[in-house]
Amino acid sequence: MSKAIQIAVVGSGYVGLVAAVCFAEMGHDVICVDNDERKVAALQGGDTLIHESYLPELLERYRNTKVRFMTDLAEATRSCEAIFIAVGTPQSETGDADLSYVEAVACEIARSLTTYKVIVEKSTVPVYTNEWIRRAIERNGVARELFDVVSNPEFLREGTAVADFLHPDRIVVGANNDRAAAVLSDIYAPLTGGSYYQRADAIAGPCSAVEPPQLLLTSTKSAEIIKHASNAFLALKISFINAVSNLCEAADANVEQVAKGMGLDSRIGPKFLRPGIGYGGSCFPKDVAAFRSVAEQLGIDFNLLTEVEKINAQQKKRFLSKVRSALWTLRGKRIGVLGLAFKGETDDIRESPAIELVQMLMAEGCSIVAYDPAAMKRTAEVLPESPQLRYALDSYAAADDADALVILTDWAEFAALDLDRLNKTLRYPIMIDGRNLFDPQIMAERGFTYISTGRPATYPVRDPLAAEA
């Protein structure tokens, strides 16, 4: 039986909140601190604030018992053995990560630190942040032997955050001494030792008692670089397949066949080879920029990352051109939009390529009727309804009388739409699919002009234009 550890998690965003409830699920006692009083009150009352599988259940199970929410970082520091910093590291104007929240938290921790603590960076931060946190704490008068700073990057994806946390591919712990490493090993012991997976009520996922996740111990700097390098590499994989998909379009080949052929090579692997409208979200755009900036500061030529960003930006423009060439002219056209979130199964719209495309279509003079299963409320906060933009109650209402339907987010519910009903609802059965949710042949049989990504366009089977094309 692993021992319960007193843990503080500072920040109740995606990473902080998920980490807090998952640590409780692993048997620890957690204080989750946020300086936003309204957020703390909402969490105490059971509102998760974000759309994430298993989060409502875990919050219900542990809130105000094994996970307490508060604004008082001093109290949390005094009563906990390990303090995880999971506050935001937004992108500054130069592309660097803005570390002012991390610094403020480090200084505040220092003011209440009287017995030995392990301070853990969980936020994605550039290499050397660990040392800066240590210096900031020392400058505030804390003796060096009273604390250690450890890097423990988080790799969870939105939408599957809880399952990713409890069934990680790996747990990376960057620590520069055994004492601090041992605290982190104890915290993760229910996972690495496999006991969590033996529980009847364990959240399901790929790890098991027989194959528990591995804890990789590294230096603090290596751990910091592992996080940035992993995200940059995944973004690179997406930009690579997007470039290949453009080449497939030019050569009349099929990117899905190409990606399958590449992915079967175990050195490449099949994941993150889905072409689309470019990556978005709160991590990839920010982390690629931050990693590029770190490389620059260290005098390393990493122009590859600039190309990754360039391809990603072009991918959105390319999609817009596809809509234009499908409709001839855009001004005054009515477009049904399916999807606003940056990817399916989440309500997050941060850096969403879908939102950018909606704005680009509106700038071209289109009127938009948009639908997203979870992200409309958030979108309406930045793009309020207007004569040019309306939000629909469902996919069919978005398609109603539209000149074309565009798919911008890969929600599973869109892939299950009734195609005959959609066809009848649209003014013209034209679909431009940025996420390749449908089989082009089936779309042709169902009477659609179907333009997707990296695959030949298909036309209604009985359309006379198809014979010419």
Ligand code: UDX
């Ligand atoms: C990512 C990382 O996967 C995760 O490890 C890290 O902790 C945080 O950043 P997340 O932002 O939740 O997670 O989303 P992810 O599923 O990785 O997708 C990121 C973007 O890439 C989305 O816009 C998605 O649509 C796009 N994507 C992903 C593709 O376009 N093609 C793919 O093959 C995969």
